[in-house]
Amino acid sequence: MSVRTESGSDRISHRLTMKRDYLDFQDRSFPIGYLITFRCYGTWLHGDERGSVDRHHRVYGTPGLPPSTLRRQHDHELLKQPPVKLNSRARLVGESAIRETCAKRRGQLWIVNVRTNHVHAVVSANKKPEAILSAMNANATRALREAGLDERPNPMGVSRQQEISVERKTIDGCHRVR
Numbered sequence: 001m002s003v004r005t006e007s008g009s010d011r012i013s014h015r016l017t018m019k020r021d022y023l024d025f026q027d028r029s030f031p032i033g034y035l036i037t038f039r040c041y042g043t044w045l046h047g048d049e050r051g052s053v054d055r056h057h058r059v060y061g062t063p064g065l066p067p068s069t070l071r072r073q074h075d076h077e078l079l080k081q082p083p084v085k086l087n088s089r090a091r092l093v094g095e096s097a098i099r100e101t102c103a104k105r106r107g108q109l110w111i112v113n114v115r116t117n118h119v120h121a122v123v124s125a126n127k128k129p130e131a132i133l134s135a136m137n138a139n140a141t142r143a144l145r146e147a148g149l150d151e152r153p154n155p156m157g158v159s160r161q162q163e164i165s166v167e168r169k170t171i172d173g174c175h176r177v178r
Contacts, residue, residue, distance in 0.1 A: 033110060033124040036133050042083030043117035047071030085116050090149045094119065097143035098136045105135060 046052045047068035057064050065071075086094060091114040098121060102109035107125035119140070123132055144150045 033108075033122055034129045034132065036121045036123060036129060036136070037118060038133055038137060039118040040084040040086060040116075041081065042076075042079045043085070045072050045075040047073075047075065083117075084150070086114065087116075087149075089147075090144055091116070093143050093147045093149060094140040097140040100143075101135050101139040105132075107132065 044050065044052065046054060046065055047070065049067040051064045051067070053064045094114045095112055098112050098114070098119070099109060101107075102123060102125075105125065105127075107123050107127070110122040110124065112119070112121040119136070121136065125132055
């Protein structure tokens with residue numbers, strides 16, 4: 001069978017026309033999810049041998065602050081209260097408060113892990129990660145106070161010497177972390 005094209009040629013291009021992916025039509029102004037990590041007050045200060053970041057050393061892939069005993073001691077002296085460590089009951093109360101926060105604010109909480117000195121949560125929401133972190137932190141602190149587990153001003157809070165650690169990552173594989 002002979003076929004003529006519009007140009008008069010009998011050659012047919014076998015290139016397939018690609019359909020536009022449905023993702024092309026979705027709003028991608030926010031990432032799929034955020035890995036949000038925050039520490040309890042005073043548990044990881046600048047100068048710590050594990051490393052740390054500040055406002056001048058926080059670009060992904062660049063070196064953080066080097067360990068410094070002097071800086072760690074200085075930051076420790078600036079603390080207004082002792083460092084906070086969460087017991088098992090406080091961890092459960094903190095986790096419940098974070099779940100409640102995400103439900104009320106219509107964010108998808110994929111996974112949360114409250115440790116003795118820090119929290120990890122993977123959240124999808126159409127908000128900036130700083131706003132998500134602030135809401136989780138405030139509600140966990142409120143819940144700890146209401147449960148009578150801590151009378152300090154801000155047990156879940158980040159000290160002024162620490163930078164908020166908000167890492168932007170996708171949620172791929174977060175269910176395997178459990």
